[in-house]
Amino acid sequence: MRNLDWSARGRARVYALTALGTATCIALAFAFDSFSFTTWSWRWGSDPLNNLIIPLLIAPPFFFLLLGKMRQLSIAHQELAQVASTDSLTSLLNRRAFMEVVEGYIRRMEASSRQATDALLVIDVDHFKSVNDRYGHDTGDDALRLVASSICGSLCEADLAGRLGGEEFGVFLPGKSHEHVSLIAERIRMSVDELRFEPNGEPHPLSISIGGVIFEESPTFKELYRKADEQLYFAKRNGRNRVELNTFGQDVRKPA
Structure with missing residues (x-):
């Protein structure tokens, strides 16, 4: 675990937040489907399996693409900052x-x-x-x-x-x-x-x-x-x- 890069430029953060986002979507799906605003009580929906299948199909690719783009932007920002502060000939600070x-x-x-x-x-x-x-x-x-x-x-x-x-x-x-x-x-x-x-x-x-x-x-x-x-x-x-x-x-x- 110590070798994983959890920074904004690391893949570990993308995978972890994708899993967390997917789990959150599943929890919200069950919550909305199971709560009755008529009786103000909790109950199982008509087809609770959909609350698991649909978020699993939609949420992972959505979060993975979104977080992947954010990671690429972070890497690009770091590279630009490094170019701006580094001497191109010697790789020392300018x-x-x-x-x-x-x-x-x-x-x-x-x-x-x-x-x-x-x-x-x-x-x-x-x-x-x-x-x-x-x-x-x-x-x-x-x-x-x-x-x-x-x-x-x-x-x-x-x-x-x-x-x-x-x-x-x-x-x-x-x-x-x-x-x-x-x-x-x-x-x-x-x-x-x-x-x-x-x-x-x-x-x-x-x-x-x-x-x-x-x-x-x-x-x-x-x-x-x-x-x-x-x-x-x-x-x-x-x-x-x-x-x-x-x-x-x-x-x-x-x-x-």
Whole structure:
């Protein structure tokens, strides 16, 4: 029973509600046929078997078709919502959806007055223009898919990843300590650095720079992104293929 899908998109719900609707129709048929409005009393109808046969012939196909159409509409709605929130190239959340999920989480935490340490990482693929220029945009897309897969493979189930645009990605880490954020960011960097990317059989190194901001307050996504982007700029100015983190509210270190 646990494997059955009882949601509006599942067949189990269609079958169960069809059976329930049919049983309700049978009960109503017996009730109307058995009640006398003249004597205000209950009695068996002239042919009670019809109260069972007729609903069994009409109700199941009616409810099954109706509920089946409702299920198809629910599936279509989910697919449209997924298309609207998903980046078509990497299958990650797109920028708008990523931002809305992060801001929604922050607002819920603020409303519940819970204290938690969270982090936003902004990730940029180093020298990505050279990949497009040398191998073409199709190969560049392959590289972005590899990077996206590597990022997701380095995250926990509760973490969130999105493509913010171009060769830039975002990662949101809820409920992580400073040390844990640093470990995850470094794990992401190393996983990309170790990728085997060989367009046309020619090895080409891939690396990323990561800027991140760790926070306990309730800032807006725009404020967090600006701070993380400043750290990303610092990482790129100091050699790339590195991680730079800071705490929200602290001064950003100047690039060397």
